[in-house]
Amino acid sequence: MKKRILLVFPSLVSYTFDEQWVHNPMPVPPLGLLYLATPLRKNGYEVKFMDMNAVRCSRKEFVETVKNTDILGISVMSRNYDIAQEMIKDVKTINQKILIICGGPHCVLVEELVPGSDVTVVGEGEEIIVDLVNRVLNKQDLAGIDGIIYKTNGRIVKTKLPILIDNLDRIDLPATDLADYRNYGYLDDYKFSNKVRPICTSRGCPYSCKFCVLKCVPKYRERSVENVLQEIEKIYQDKNCEYLAFNEDNFLVNKKRAEAIFDGIISRGIKLKLVFQARVDSANEQLYKKFRKAGAKIVMFGLESGCQDILDYYHKRTTVEQNEYAVKLADKHDIFVYSTFIFGASIETQEHLDKTLKFILRLPIDMISVNVLKYDLGSPLWEELVEKNLIKKTDISVITDKRFSNFSTEEWEKFREKLNKKFYFRISYIARVLKKCVKQREILILRFLFNYAYKVLTNFYSISLWRQSAKGDRNIELGNKRIDLGKEIV
Secondary structure, eight states: OOOEEEEEEOOSSOOOOGGGOOOOOOSSOOHHHHHHHHHHHHTTOEEEEEETTTSOOOHHHHHHHHHTOSEEEEEOOGGGHHHHHHHHHHHHHHOTTOEEEEESHHHHHHOSOOTTOSEEEOBOOTTTHHHHHHHHHTTOOOTTOSSEEEEETTEEEEOSOOBOOSOGGGSOOOOGGGSOGGGOOEETTEEOOSOEEEEOOEESOSOOOTTSOGGGSOSOEEOOHHHHHHHHHHHHTOTTOOEEEEOSSOTTSSHHHHHHHHHHHHHTTOOOEEEEEEOGGGOOHHHHHHHHHHTEEEEEEEEEOSOHHHHHHTTOOOOHHHHHHHHHHHHHTTOEEEEEEEEOOTTOOHHHHHHHHHHHHTSOOSEEEEEEOEEETTSHHHHHHHHTTSSOTTOOEEEOOTTTSSSOHHHHHHHHHHHHHHHHSOHHHHHHHHHHHHHHTOHHHHHHHHHHHHHHHHHHHHHHHHHHHHTTOOEEEETTEEEETTTOOO
């Protein structure tokens, strides 16, 4: 009988089932687990995949699945570490014989055995997973496998760490058929499309932004052009696919490689709408012309700020001028621009905020994601606070506040709301986006943008009402209407 393996991506929100389950909208399924599934299936294992963020699972179904599982593989991130721990304890009560293997970004960061796990993998596990599972099931010695931590005879053993795969072309394509794409396709918590498929053409990052968890993104490596095009052709055969999302931060780092991939897409007659993230310093006219011809629809830029000293503080290695050029170039080629911003740097003042607000409002950006700075475990900014004894080593993620910056968390959130409101509710913005969508015949994107804007507005007023209610004012103005919070729910 085939041995059964369950690969689980724990919720980033809560460990709950049935009606208590909380949906955490995801753009695409976690490719890491799907990459592991392929070699396991090829070697005769029965593999089941469960993303507890995207799919509601009944308690009964979960218990039955765990009872009939030989090995549980858990993808652990810092954000879901506590939830993963809760799951491990629960699973052990359901099936005492089950063997648990943990891996993922958090394991790379801390390089420690996840409590309750039989083995913790540190690094990229595609090339060792079959050997590891075989040995674990047969209770064989694990000493010869690199990149793992395990317990034997009461002592913890660490083999050579971490695992890093240099030749990405050797890796089998992910088992994407295990994922139900009807449960994905969200962008910033709003449903965009069921027809989005992911691809990852590189790993690692050659940059060193101070807010980023650098240890999780080791040396930059690329798949070959032909290897990438073979996967894109396979994805294109899926008639339910319309958008191809490049699930990586640095797709345009190597411009010659990117152009070759675009050329391959064009010459092979592949008609997909491309979505990608890019650094602003990769923007140039020739590249964007070709990218548009290949089917580009949305580009995501991490602009972060409209002030040079803030960009330097974050060690972005970009300039305000590059930010502006990249946005205008993408817009010139009718590519929809999605930009992220971070507020909360220790040196950031009201003058910086005002300057960034003006910067954002004068650029042809189609959608923004505004975030208040968080100090995440393993990032250079987190390490600075630990060294200053402002936070503890056990603090996984700390949002900025008056201790670390010029404003409180609530004040940063108020500015975030103010920026969202000012950005989305301008006649000039609405007219420009409408014209762009009509020109590109992108009704789906138009619907998404206006629904998202509506969500921002209603969220803004809901928060405002809640704050005023907390101060004891039960009669609140919403436009020209007075609302009695004791009678109506917003």
